[in-house]
Amino acid sequence: MAQIPLRQVRAVIAVCEEGSFTRAAERENATQSGISQHVAAVERTLGVKLFERTAGGVTPTPAGLRYYKRCVEAVGTLEQAAEEARSLGGQVTGELRIGLMPTFTRAVLAPVLEDFVPRCPEVRLHIVEGYSGLLTEMVLDDELDFAVVPAFEGTIGLKSRLLVRDREMLISGPKRGLPELKAVRLADIEPLKIVIPGPDNIRRRNLDTYFQSHGVAVAAMLEMDAMIATLEFVARSDWVTVLPSVISVNDIGGGELIVNPIAEPELSAEFVVIQPTRRVLSTQARLFLERFEQEVAHIHDVWDKAIGRKTMLRQRRA
Numbered sequence: 451m452a453q454i455p456l457r458q459v460r461a462v463i464a465v466c467e468e469g470s471f472t473r474a475a476e477r478e479n480a481t482q483s484g485i486s487q488h489v490a491a492v493e494r495t496l497g498v499k500l501f502e503r504t505a506g507g508v509t510p511t512p513a514g515l516r517y518y519k520r521c522v523e524a525v526g527t528l529e530q531a532a533e534e535a536r537s538l539g540g541q542v543t544g545e546l547r548i549g550l551m552p553t554f555t556r557a558v559l560a561p562v563l564e565d566f567v568p569r570c571p572e573v574r575l576h577i578v579e580g581y582s583g584l585l586t587e588m589v590l591d592d593e594l595d596f597a598v599v600p601a602f603e604g605t606i607g608l609k610s611r612l613l614v615r616d617r618e619m620l621i622s623g624p625k626r627g628l629p630e631l632k633a634v635r636l637a638d639i640e641p642l643k644i645v646i647p648g649p650d651n652i653r654r655r656n657l658d659t660y661f662q663s664h665g666v667a668v669a670a671m672l673e674m675d676a677m678i679a680t681l682e683f684v685a686r687s688d689w690v691t692v693l694p695s696v697i698s699v700n701d702i703g704g705g706e707l708i709v710n711p712i713a714e715p716e717l718s719a720e721f722v723v724i725q726p727t728r729r730v731l732s733t734q735a736r737l738f739l740e741r742f743e744q745e746v747a748h749i750h751d752v753w754d755k756a757i758g759r760k761t762m763l764r765q766r767r768a
Contacts, residue, residue: 454495459521461488462500463728466518467590467607469507477592518606522727529730543572546734549585549597550577552677553697553721554742557749562741573734581675582652589724595735598742600652601720610722614746616694617753618717620710621701623685631702631757633713636661636692641669645680645691648673653719657692660717681707694719699749702756711757 464474465485475482493500500514510518550559559577567575578585578594585597590607598613620636622628636642647654661668672689674680677697684691685706692712701707723739725731731739 454492456525458488458492459525461485462492462514463518463521463525465489465501465508466510466514467727469509471508525728526730529728542570542734542737544732544734545574545576546732546738547576547594548578548735548738549588549594549599550579551581551585551598551600552579553694554598555579556677556697557700558696558742558745561745561748562738566738566741570734570737581647583650586724589726592726592729595729596723596725596731596739598721598723600656601722602652607727608724609727610724613721613723613743614696614750615718615720616696616746616750618692618712618719619695619698620690620712621681621684621693621698622690622708622710623687624705624708625686625688626690626708628708628710630708630710632710633757634710635714636666636712636717637664639690640667642667643670643672643689644668645672645674645684645689648675651675656717656719664715692717694721695753696746696749699752702752 460478461474461480461484464478465471468474468477471482471485471489474480475485478485489500496513496517498513499511500517501508501510555577563575578588578597580588582599582602585594585599586602586605586608588594589597590605601610601612604610620628620634620639628634646657649655660666670689674683680691683689698707698709701709
C-alpha cells in the first residue's frame, strides 16, 4: 500500500481540528489550495471520503474522524520519541507556556515556582492567568503547552486528564459572623447574598445546578469574573462567595476572610489538564505538572488537618 507523507497527515489533522481549509492553512503556514490538495491526495490513497464540504466549513465523516484519531496517535508517538531523545541530553531546556486560572495562581503557583525555577534555570517560562474560555482557546490555538481548567465535555483538538477533584468552600468576611471552619449548609445561610462567576463560566453552571437541586434560595446575586475584586469585596461586606479549597488555604486563621466547608451535601469541582491532541508534553511540562500536583496534594493535607482539628475541638467542648 502507498505510504502517506507526514505533511499530508498533518493537513488532515489540521482540517479536522480547525473545521476549515482556510484556518488549517494558516495554522500549517500553507496555502488553502495546498491543504486541499493534501487532503484530496489522502482520500485518493485511502479510497474513502474523509470530509463533508459545505458552505459553512468542513466536518469529518465517520471514516475521517476515525482516521484523524489514529493520525493523532501516530504523530504523538513520533513527538514522544523525539522528546525522549532530547531528555537523554540531561539538561532541561526550552520554552514552557502554561495557562492557569486564578483558582491556582493565588496559593498553588508560588511554592511550585520556588522549587521549579532553580531546578530548571534554562527553561523559558511564560504563565498566563485567565478563565477557562480564554485558556481553552489559547490551547487550541497552540499558544499554550497546557492549561488547567474546570472539567468540560471535550472538544476536537484537545485531550485532557483529571488533575484534581477539589472541595468547594464558602468564603465570607467578618461582618457575616460565621464561625471559621464550621461546616455549613448553603440552604441555611439567610439571606444568601452571593458573588458568582458569569454564565459562560463552567463553575457557574455547577453552582446553578447545586442551588436548584438542594433548595438553596439566593436573595441577591452579583456576577463577577474578577477574583481579586471578589475576595476584597467579600472581605469588606456581608456578601459571600464559593471557591475551591486550593485558593483559600492561606486564609485559614487569617481573620480577613472566613472559610467554611460546604456540607449536606458537599460541593466539589473537578479540574483537568488540557493540551493539544497532536502534541505530547515536553520534559519541562511534565516536571512542572508533577510539582504542581504535589503542591495541590499538600494543600489538601493542610485542609484535612485543619477541618479535623476543628471538629475534634468541638467534640471535646460538647
